[in-house]
Amino acid sequence: MIGRWSERGIGWPSWGQIAVSIMITGLGLLGANALSQVDEDLRIMYSEYTLAAADIAHISADVIRYRVTIKRALEAAGKSDFESITAILPDQRSRIQNAIDRYAAASLRVSRSGRSEPQDIKAVRESLDAYFAAASKTVSLLVQAWIARSPRDAADLRSQAELHAADNAGPKLIQVSLALDRLLETVADVAKDMRDEGTVTISHTSKGLFVGSMVIAFLNLFARRGSSVRRNQAPAEILA
Numbered sequence: 001m002i003g004r005w006s007e008r009g010i011g012w013p014s015w016g017q018i019a020v021s022i023m024i025t026g027l028g029l030l031g032a033n034a035l036s037q038v039d040e041d042l043r044i045m046y047s048e049y050t051l052a053a054a055d056i057a058h059i060s061a062d063v064i065r066y067r068v069t070i071k072r073a074l075e076a077a078g079k080s081d082f083e084s085i086t087a088i089l090p091d092q093r094s095r096i097q098n099a100i101d102r103y104a105a106a107s108l109r110v111s112r113s114g115r116s117e118p119q120d121i122k123a124v125r126e127s128l129d130a131y132f133a134a135a136s137k138t139v140s141l142l143v144q145a146w147i148a149r150s151p152r153d154a155a156d157l158r159s160q161a162e163l164h165a166a167d168n169a170g171p172k173l174i175q176v177s178l179a180l181d182r183l184l185e186t187v188a189d190v191a192k193d194m195r196d197e198g199t200v201t202i203s204h205t206s207k208g209l210f211v212g213s214m215v216i217a218f219l220n221l222f223a224r225r226g227s228s229v230r231r232n233q234a235p236a237e238i239l240a
Helices: 002-007 015-074 079-086 089-107 117-146 151-239
Strands: none
Touching (some): 015 079, 015 151, 079 117
């Protein structure tokens, strides 16, 4: 086999050629890994994390709708109206909690923020639980009012429900808003951290590719020069 290669003018590669080939392969792997990492970060940030964060931003509006539903229940003119109004509360609550769950699942794949993101999610969950508990108490008082034995008892229960909604559920709704604001600030910080890390990765990879290309160019010229010198020496040795 070696003889056939020699007859065809094909010889074993020199050490310089092997080194150049290894460096080219290494630079290719370096660039591929860097681009793959940046692509993965972008996919997580935009297709998963950012969409889940958008749901978080909509939670404030959903909580306000929940609050409006409670107020409509307080103003219901009849028991049937009250029941039809409060029938949508479980769906509204489920929509809010599902948005939190989707964001929590997406945030598990992101661990580059310097802030304690799980604590922010926990604060939102706790504030929502407190608000829903207070709202449920209001609805429970209204249910008792509609089945009260006397108009006086009904009026007392309705008054308690209105006071509870104003004095208890109201402040807890403010806590929900504050917790959501802190979580959205964390979302912005996480997105910035991922963007900055991607920028640094691309910058370092570009510098590595540039330096590697310069070294490969130098080795290539050196290998060509060495081959030229050996070809010039061969005829001289034959003549000697």
